[in-house]
Amino acid sequence: MSFSQALSGLRVSAESLNVVSNNIANARTVGFKSTGIRFADVYSDSRVGLGVRVGGLVQNFNAGNQETTNRNLDLAINGNGFFRLIQNDQTVFSRNGQFSLTKDGFIENAQGARLTGYNRGTAQGTAPEAIRIPADGISAQRTNNVDASFNLDSRAEAIAATGAGNQTFSPDDPNSYSYVSNVSVYDSLGTRHDVRMFFFKHDDNEWSVGFLTDQDQPLDPNAIPVQYDVATQPVEFAADGTIVVPDNGVGIAYNFDPQNGADPVNFALNLTGTTQFANNFEVAALAQDGYTSGSLLRLSVNEQGQIVGTYNNDQQQVLGTLALATFRNNEGLRAIGNNVWVETGNSGAPIVGVPGEAQFGQIASGVVEASNVDLNQELVDLIIAQRNYQANAQSIRTQDEVLQTTVNLR
Structure with missing residues (x-):
């Protein structure tokens, strides 16, 4: 009489218990993928x-639920x-996105595996x-452009001309300008200069604009003649209230010496969108592209995998882009522990790209992918494995x- 069938049943039942127990143990492991067992007679x-054997182990790569952590x-x-990582000079892959910034500036997981991608200045498509x-x-960056749009009230009265045709202008006299x-601009040293922009109405549809620095220094608009004791640039409107001079609001250039050792500030004023309607004076938009120097405050990652640094001067810069990898056959990957896999001949070579392009998913920040273990199903499988083990043990006893009955026959 052969005991091999029941013994093989005990072996695979024990292996099934091991697989189920491992799944249950990792039910809270971030990025863990559950394993299923296959049997063959x-x-x-x-x-x-002659019994049963383990036909193979198969990992379930379905995505787990996302859990909010609020960590950038x-x-x-x-x-x-998969995230592409370097661990002990070996390229590994993971769905566990729990990363931290080290004192050396690397982005690593808890096991010290470093996230790979494309650093600032490195072209995508090269080796991550x-x-x-x-x-x-x-x-610091000097101001090069000031973009502004206003509504100048067409009902405003023209500034009266006196004497030789020039009204005496004073920034402290609101009657000497309209x-x-x-607007704040920055020089090459990052020093902020609060510049005042004055508008003067001369006649119907005819205005001019001029600037004074925070030192009451007139800005030179390319040697345009001075009117009202401040260097000005003509601004004219069509009958429908849209700006026509300068050409659609573009083409006014100003410069001044900040008198602090910095390079001269030269910026172009863009008045596109400025109008002259019979409505109150309004600043519709006002922006400039200069800023002072700044230190890194925090990092964030957007959907495209760009690692964005936010600085204490309210500026942001892309400091790198993480890389993702896909495989033709995920089930061919080999798990080596610590929630990472390595490629094999069965998985195929990795296809590397950036999030949001082609077949690659997007990145969600402030969340992690939980284990895809279904605890309810695992508990059911645990009971089944236990019953199988007990049944095979009973088969051996029987x-x-x-056999004892046969031996005792006389």
Whole structure:
């Protein structure tokens, strides 16, 4: 009498218990993928089967639920792809997006595996490398452009001319100009200068605009003649209230010496969108592109995988872009522990790209992908594995009793 069938049943039942127990143990492991077991019967030119064996283990790569953490460097992938990491000089892949910034500027997981991608200044499509956040801050940038749009009230009275045709202008006398607005510009050293923009109405549809620095220094608009004791630029409107001079609001250039050792400030004024309607004076938009120097405050990652640095001067810069990898056969990957996999011949070579392009998923920040273990199903499988083990053990006991009965025959 053969005990091999029942013994093989005990072996695979024990292996099934191991698989289920491992799934249950990792039910709270971020990025964990549950494993299923497959069985195969055994025949070898025999009338009755010789038992059962483990046909293979298969991992379930379905995405787990996303859990909110509100940490900027906790990441999850919405869709296909794996994070590409360097661990002990080996390229590994993971769905666990729990990362932290090290003192050396690398983005690592708890096991020290470094996130890879494309650092600032590195072209995408080259070989990904470990992302390293630069320690230096952001340098000051001189203002090059001021974009502004206003509504100048067409009902405003023209500024009266006296004497030789020039009204005496004083920034402290609101009767010597029509309207005033402030704009802050920056020199090459990052020093902010609060510049006042004055508007003068001369006649129907005819205005001019001029500037004074915070030192009451007139700005030179390319040597345009001075009117009202401040260098001005003509501004004219069509009958429908749209700006026509300068050409659609574009083409006014100003410069001044900040008198602090910095380079001269030269900026272009863009008045596109400025109108002259019979309505109150209004600043519709006002922006400039200069800023002072700044230090890094925090990092964030957007849907395209761009790692964005926010500085204490309210500026942001893209400091790198993380890389994702996909495989033709995810089930061919080999798990090596610590929630990472390595490629094999069965998985195929990785296809590397950036989030949001082609087959790659987008990045969600402030969340992590939970384990995809279904605890309810695992508990059911645990009971089934237990019953299988007990049934095979009972089979052995039964065969042993039958054998003893046979031996005791006289």
